[in-house]
Amino acid sequence: DAGVIQSPRHEVTEMGQEVTLRCKPISGHNSLFWYRQTMMRGLELLIYFNNNVPIDDSGMPEDRFSAKMPNASFSTLKIQPSEPRDSAVYFCASSPTPTNTEAFFGQGTRLTVV
Amino acid sequence: DQQVKQNSPSLSVQEGRISILNCDYTNSMFDYFLWYKKYPAEGPTFLISISSIKDKNEDGRFTVFLNKSAKHLSLHIVPSQPGDSAVYFCAAIRYNQGGKLIFGQGTELSVKP
Numbered sequence: 388d389a390g391v392i393q394s395p396r397h398e399v400t401e402m403g404q405e406v407t408l409r410c411k412p413i414s415g416h417n418s419l420f421w422y423r424q425t426m427m428r429g430l431e432l433l434i435y436f437n438n439n440v441p442i443d444d445s446g447m448p449e450d451r452f453s454a455k456m457p458n459a460s461f462s463t464l465k466i467q468p469s470e471p472r473d474s475a476v477y478f479c480a481s482s483p484t485p486t487n488t489e490a491f492f493g494q495g496t497r498l499t500v501v
Numbered sequence: 502d503q504q505v506k507q508n509s510p511s512l513s514v515q516e517g518r519i520s521i522l523n524c525d526y527t528n529s530m531f532d533y534f535l536w537y538k539k540y541p542a543e544g545p546t547f548l549i550s551i552s553s554i555k556d557k558n559e560d561g562r563f564t565v566f567l568n569k570s571a572k573h574l575s576l577h578i579v580p581s582q583p584g585d586s587a588v589y590f591c592a593a594i595r596y597n598q599g600g601k602l603i604f605g606q607g608t609e610l611s612v613k614p
Contacts, residue, residue: 391544420601428503429606430545430590443601478544486596488533492544 391493393479399499405467408496411460412481420480420490421454421464430478436462469500504528505593507605514612520578522608524591527572531593535602536565536576539588548589549576581612 392411400406412419420435434444436456444454451470456462466473476497480490506525514520524534532553537545551558551565551574558565564577578585591605 422604427606429507430592430602430604432601432603435601443598480544488535488550488594489547490602492537492546494542494544 391479391481391491393493393496397497400469402470402500403468406469408464408477410462410479413491416481416483418482419462422478424476471500474499505591505603505605507591507608509608511609514581516612516614517580520581520610522576522589524574524605526593530595532596533594534574535592537590545590583612583614586610586612
């Protein structure tokens, strides 16, 4: 299994532009999570899906952030418009079941907004 | 509201000695605690976990201790090796919240030869 696959690995964009981050979870995993890593807060949970349905988006910082999971093998996190303070590493993770304690992470997307 | 806290951003240890990484939490309803390890430019990987009904779990060189009354857990690495140098994240979970992990800020461990 290739693990959780995220793209792109690096993204540099100008303030005000739309940014889309992509994630392919591990096949057969029913739960998908989007995290953001910052120095101050470590790994923050932004949103998670169970069976493609958003369950908790309370961690999404602003309306500029949105996430979708159109099918079991693909999810996107979109920021529109992007701002410099959105610069961070964004991780996608998947888990076999909602009650599974262990989540498997992708390699992350390093986003820089200039 | 940081429910899981790692108050030491960094730790430096000599090879062969013990590394102790600490974590505090505020929510007594957490059911499970995990430690993740992260190398630069990689995603976090699961290391070891402990149920809230236990006070110790050991896996090779890694042992996690849980003190529920103090709402504190720690990860012991003995003996420490240079390859253990990484950022370690403590995480907690509640089963009725769908399995979402609440992470601390991380502690960067440096093991010097």
